[in-house]
Each structure stands twice: as structure tokens, then as C-alpha cells.
Amino acid sequence: MLNRTYPLARRLLFQLNPERAHDWSMRAMPLADRTGLLRVLADRIPPTDPVTCMGIAFPNPVGLAAGLDKDGDCLDALGRLGFGFVEAGTFTPRPQPGNPKPRLFRLKPQLAIINRMGFNNPGIEMGVANLAKSRSFHGVVGINIGKNKDTPNEHAVEDYLACLRAAWNAAGYIAVNLSSPNTPGLRDLQAADSAARLLERLQQEQTRLTSETGRRVPVALKVAPDLDEAQIDALARVFLDAGLDALIATNTTVARPDLAGHPRASETGGLSGAPLARLATEVIAAFHAAMGTRVPIIGVGGILTAADALDKLNAGATLVQLYTGFIYRGPRLVHDIIKTLPKTTANRQT
Numbered sequence: 001m002l003n004r005t006y007p008l009a010r011r012l013l014f015q016l017n018p019e020r021a022h023d024w025s026m027r028a029m030p031l032a033d034r035t036g037l038l039r040v041l042a043d044r045i046p047p048t049d050p051v052t053c054m055g056i057a058f059p060n061p062v063g064l065a066a067g068l069d070k071d072g073d074c075l076d077a078l079g080r081l082g083f084g085f086v087e088a089g090t091f092t093p094r095p096q097p098g099n100p101k102p103r104l105f106r107l108k109p110q111l112a113i114i115n116r117m118g119f120n121n122p123g124i125e126m127g128v129a130n131l132a133k134s135r136s137f138h139g140v141v142g143i144n145i146g147k148n149k150d151t152p153n154e155h156a157v158e159d160y161l162a163c164l165r166a167a168w169n170a171a172g173y174i175a176v177n178l179s180s181p182n183t184p185g186l187r188d189l190q191a192a193d194s195a196a197r198l199l200e201r202l203q204q205e206q207t208r209l210t211s212e213t214g215r216r217v218p219v220a221l222k223v224a225p226d227l228d229e230a231q232i233d234a235l236a237r238v239f240l241d242a243g244l245d246a247l248i249a250t251n252t253t254v255a256r257p258d259l260a261g262h263p264r265a266s267e268t269g270g271l272s273g274a275p276l277a278r279l280a281t282e283v284i285a286a287f288h289a290a291m292g293t294r295v296p297i298i299g300v301g302g303i304l305t306a307a308d309a310l311d312k313l314n315a316g317a318t319l320v321q322l323y324t325g326f327i328y329r330g331p332r333l334v335h336d337i338i339k340t341l342p343k344t345t346a347n348r349q350t
Contacts, residue, residue, distance in 0.1 A: 002081070003043045006330030007170050008016070008312055009194045014075030018104040020124055026069070027079035035135075038080050042256070042333065045082045046338045053244045053296050054218035054320045056172055058140050060084035062337050065300050065321035066144035066175060068224075070121050072130035079137040082334035087321065088131060089144035090177050093162040095123035098180060104265050111304055112220040113324050114264060115252070116182045119146050131170050140172035144222070146180065153194075157201050164202060168209050176202065179251040181223035181270045187224055192234035195221070199242050210211075218245035225250035225279045225301060229286065236290035248321070251279045273324035275295050277302025281315050288316025304329060306340035313341075 013021040032038040032263060051061040058169065063085035072088040081084070098120025101231060105114045121127060124145065128315055131141060145163035147156040167174050178189045178198075189198060202219055210216040239247060252270025259265040259275060280301025288297060299317025303309050304325045312320050325333050 001041045001043060001328065003332040003335060004218070005041075006187045006332060009075070010328070010330065014106070014108070014167065014302075016285070018106050019101065019134050020095060020129065022068075022104065026071070028066065029074050033077040034078060038077055041081075041246070042080045043335060044207065048338050049188045051084075051088045051319060053298075054173055054215075054220070055218050058141055059138065060321060060338050061313075061341065062334050063087060063298070063319060063321040065106050065323040066142070066177065067092050067115075067117070068323055068326070070117075072127045073133075075134040075137040075141065081331040083139060084164075085140035085142060085172070085319070086137070087142035087144050087175055088213060089119050089121060089127060089175075089297070090119050090146040091124040091127040091163060091167070092119055092146050092148045093159050093166075094148050095126065096120065103269070105269075106265050107138060107259070107262055107264050109271070110259060110275055111324070111328050112259075112260065112271060112274065112275050113327065114171070114267045114269045114271050116267075116269030118149065119180065126167045128166055128170045139338065141170065142173050142175050142178055142220075143167040143171040144175040144177050146177040146183065147186070149183055150251040153188055156173055157190060159200055160198065160202060161205050164205055165209065169215075169216055173218040173220055173246070175220045175222050177222050177247055181224070181252060181254045187226075189286070190223060190227070190231070190235070192231070195235060196238045199238065199244065203242060220246035220248050220298065222248035222251055223283075225253045225283050226255060226274065227283060232283065232286045233290055236287055236295075239295050240291055244295050246273045246296045246298060247287060247291075247316075248300065249284050250276075252276065252301075253279060255279065264267065272301070274302050274304050277304070277308055281311050282310055284317050285315040303337075304333070306333075306336040310340065 050057045066087040079289035099118035147206035296318045299312030
């Protein structure tokens with residue numbers, strides 16, 4: 001039923017400013033799930049085979065990207081809508097309010113969003129506590145971590161290590177966000193030398209925690225789409241040498257493809273949605289060409305249709321994630337992708 005009625009709900013939500021609509025939706029979904037309403041309204045999830053990635057069996061390869069469930073409150077509801085995995089956050093060591101409002105903008109004709117949220121979140125401890133309240137989610141939980149805005153880059157590793165430790169027992173995998181354009185200087189950590197040093201420290205802690213807990217949690221790095229060929233080649237060598245568990249490609253872009261003349265094109269922040277699709281797919285293909293299947297790729301950026309998801313998979317991704325496409329298309333998009341997946345893709349293991 002939701003697949004048919006979401007366009008009406010979206011029309012009503014789009015009467016609100018974007019951040020208010022987001023906040024209202026994040027409160028309404030858990031309430032609808034707890035009262036049983038979502039169980040009645042949600043359409044049956046199409047059957048598919050699981051996909052193994054990072055040594056983890058994902059119920060299906062369609063996930064929710066970080067940035068929507070910033071507090072970790074909506075796992076059960078999102079699972080009922082069809083997502084095989086949900087990446088919560090980005091969480092930082094200490095709570096932070098994010099950047100001043102307004103900081104979220106719809107570009108409806110372009111099926112796009114510009115945001116400069118700035119890692120607004122309740123902090124990693126509260127985020128993990130919220131995730132622990134889940135009762136019915138059977139998918140994979142990803143926890144996306146970042147540094148606090150006021151932490152200088154030379155001390156960023158301490159923030160990431162603190163989050164890694166706090167997230168360890170709650171996460172199916174941990175995503176290290178080096179690529180948001182909305183935290184000053186964060187993308188400097190994507191430079192090959194900086195990324196190699198950070199990854200080395202994270203993997204040392206990963207090894208220690210694995211030994212201590214008897215449970216290994218994969219670590220993925222999330223990169224920007226605004227990388228040139230030389231940067232991609234340098235990072236690919238770092239990831240191969242380190243044996244990175246997975247790469248998430250890509251975050252939002254600071255470029256403005258296909259936005260000429262739009263009154264919001266000059267807004268500061270990261271662009272997501274349809275205009276990002278080709279750029280993100282090209283970056284996925286370039287990393288896949290450099291790394292093969294030795295480092296699996298989670299593909300994200302501009303997926304508005306099932307065909308867009310297949311483009312990412314054909315470019316070399318093993319899993320895909322949605323955000324802006326989910327806002328514009330609703331749960332039908334999740335179901336359409338699952339139904340469209342060829343069996344050869346659904347059974348792929350990396």
C-alpha cells in the first residue's frame with residue numbers, strides 16, 4: 001500500500017521546509033512501526049537471494065546511506081520498508097548541533113538535494129544506545145563515524161578511534177567518513193598519505209578489538225566523488241596495500257552538474273540525487289578497474305531508478321545505497337531494485 005500512497009505523502013511533506021519534513025518523518029516512522037500501522041501498510045518485500053560482502057550475509061543488496069537516520073532511531077521501520085542494511089549516523093565522539101540553518105535544500109525539477117548539515121548528531125554513545133532499542137530489524141547495521149568539527153585534523157585519529165571502540169559491539173560494519181564537504185578540512189584526510197596513516201591506526205585498533213571481543217567488525221572508508229584519476233589511483237594503492245574491507249563510493253559532490261540557472265545552485269554544501277549519478281558511477285568504475293574484486297565497493301550516488309542501481313552494480317559495486325532517491329521515490333524504489341536484480345548479481349560474493 002505504501003508503494004502506491006507514497007506520492008501523496010511526499011506531496012504533503014514537500015509543503016514543509018526540508019529539514020522539518022525530515023524531522024517529522026524520522027519521528028513518524030518509529031511511531032508507525034511501534035503501533036503496528038507500518039506492518040499493515042508496508043508492502044511485502046520481494047524475495048531475493050542474500051549477498052555476501054565483507055564476509056557478511058546481507059539479506060538483499062539495497063541499503064540506506066548514512067545521513068538520513070542520524071540518531072539511529074529508525075532501524076525497525078526502515079527494515080520493514082525493504083532495506084537489507086541501514087547505515088546510521090554520521091556519529092561523532094561528542095554530540096554536536098551541526099551547521100546553522102537553513103542547511104537543507106530541495107531542487108525538485110532536478111530530483112536533487114543540497115545539504116550542509118555538518119554532522120548534527122547525538123554523539124556516538126547515544127547513537128549506539130538508540131540502535132540497541134531495535135527489536136525487529138534483521139538486516140545489517142552499519143555505523144558511520146566522523147570527527148567533531150572542532151577537532152583539528154592532526155587529532156582526528158583520536159576521534160575516529162573513540163567512535164570505533166564505542167560502535168564495535170553494535171555494528172555489522174563501521175564506515176569511516178572522510179569525505180563530507182560540510183566539515184571544514186575533512187576531505188584533506190582523503191590525501192593518500194593521510195588516509196594510509198589513519199587506516200593503519202584504525203586497523204591496529206580493529207585487530208586489538210577483534211582479539212579482545214572474539215568478533216571481527218569490517219571497516220569501510222567513504223570517499224568523495226570529486227577525485228581525479230591520480231587521486232583515485234593513489235588511494236586504490238593504499239586500500240590494496242592495507243587490505244581495506246570495503247570502499248563506499250561516493251559521498252555528495254561540491255560540483256554542480258546539470259544545475260545551470262537553478263536559483264539554489266550557488267548554495268554551499270554537498271549535492272546529491274540525479275545530477276550526481278554519472279559522476280558517482282564513473283568513480284566506482286575507476287576504483288573497480290584499479291582494485292578488481294579485492295576491495296568490494298558499496299555504490300551510492302544518484303540512484304533514482306532500478307536501472308541506476310544496475311549501473312552501479314555493472315560498474316563494479318557489490319551493494320548499493322539510497323538516500324535522495326528514497327526521498328523522491330519512496331519505498332517503491334527499494335522494491336523495484338530488488339525485483340530487477342538478476343540472479344547472477346544477487347548471488348555475487350566479495
